[in-house]
Amino acid sequence: MSEQHTETGPRVVIVTGGSRGLGAGIVRSYLDSGDLVATCARSRTAEVDGWESEAPDRFLFVPADLSKVEDCEVFVKAVVERWGRVDVLINNAGVARDGILGLFSDEDIDTVVDLNLKGTIYMTRLVGRRMLARRSGSIVNISSIVGRSGYRGLAVYSATKAAMDGMTRAMARELGTRGITVNAIAPGYLRTEMSHGLDEDQLQQIVRRTPAGRLGEPDDIARVCQFLTDPAGSYLTGQVLVVDGGLTG
Numbered sequence: 001m002s003e004q005h006t007e008t009g010p011r012v013v014i015v016t017g018g019s020r021g022l023g024a025g026i027v028r029s030y031l032d033s034g035d036l037v038a039t040c041a042r043s044r045t046a047e048v049d050g051w052e053s054e055a056p057d058r059f060l061f062v063p064a065d066l067s068k069v070e071d072c073e074v075f076v077k078a079v080v081e082r083w084g085r086v087d088v089l090i091n092n093a094g095v096a097r098d099g100i101l102g103l104f105s106d107e108d109i110d111t112v113v114d115l116n117l118k119g120t121i122y123m124t125r126l127v128g129r130r131m132l133a134r135r136s137g138s139i140v141n142i143s144s145i146v147g148r149s150g151y152r153g154l155a156v157y158s159a160t161k162a163a164m165d166g167m168t169r170a171m172a173r174e175l176g177t178r179g180i181t182v183n184a185i186a187p188g189y190l191r192t193e194m195s196h197g198l199d200e201d202q203l204q205q206i207v208r209r210t211p212a213g214r215l216g217e218p219d220d221i222a223r224v225c226q227f228l229t230d231p232a233g234s235y236l237t238g239q240v241l242v243v244d245g246g247l248t249g
């Protein structure tokens, strides 16, 4: 079960949008490595209830809509009040809206940009300040391969992910001299609620084109988060790691 980080003690880890899908896989992984894990989402899920009973001293859930700066502040404040610091920030919460740009509504543009881009910026600003004061920490942004490759019907989503990659490189420069690493992971297609918009034919086509011969699982990405946030990995920063089973390689 729990394996404590003997050299440094448990880390304080924030995973945004950890109530289901990829975020839930990342929460599970850091709970399994003995860390103190906080997550947020707009609604609770059975997974959240389960972690609260399983690890009441090591798990914190805060309801928050991260597209609102006030909610980001409430979330980070709750974590710092509980555990005093943040060692790891995984900016995972994200939303996709499908459709060709010409037919996209203003509301859908705002939903995607406000969470994927502005929410990530708000959280990085809030947590980055605290990491700067302590001169340590790691940040991982969950991007997407479509930030580089593009995808028909995902123009706004792709734009936010490409922006996230740029921000990753800029923040690595801004925070690197203070012992803080900033990296991104660009997953391929994962088996989560977000990919439910793809029909069975599209999914099979993706699997056929993927050298690994399958869709990604949350665990594939969680393992890379662990690698990027290992305290021994301080020389790896400013990178966008593509984790897509070879699809775009």
Ligand code: NAP
Binding pocket: 016, 017, 018, 019, 020, 021, 022, 023, 040, 041, 042, 043, 044, 064, 065, 066, 067, 091, 092, 093, 094, 095, 115, 142, 143, 144, 145, 186, 187, 188, 189, 190, 191, 192, 193, 194, 195
């Ligand atoms: P998901 O299953 O839809 O889960 C999204 C999570 O974010 C949920 O916990 C959701 O909870 C939370 N969330 C959504 N809107 C929020 C808001 N306004 N404020 C706070 N939390 C919010 O998505 P996923 O597939 O796990 O995706 C996770 C990340 O991986 C995203 O950044 C996505 O872009 C990226 N990604 C996914 C894929 C894929 O194929 N699935 C591929 C590449 C990259 P609530 O709805 O209750 O708020």
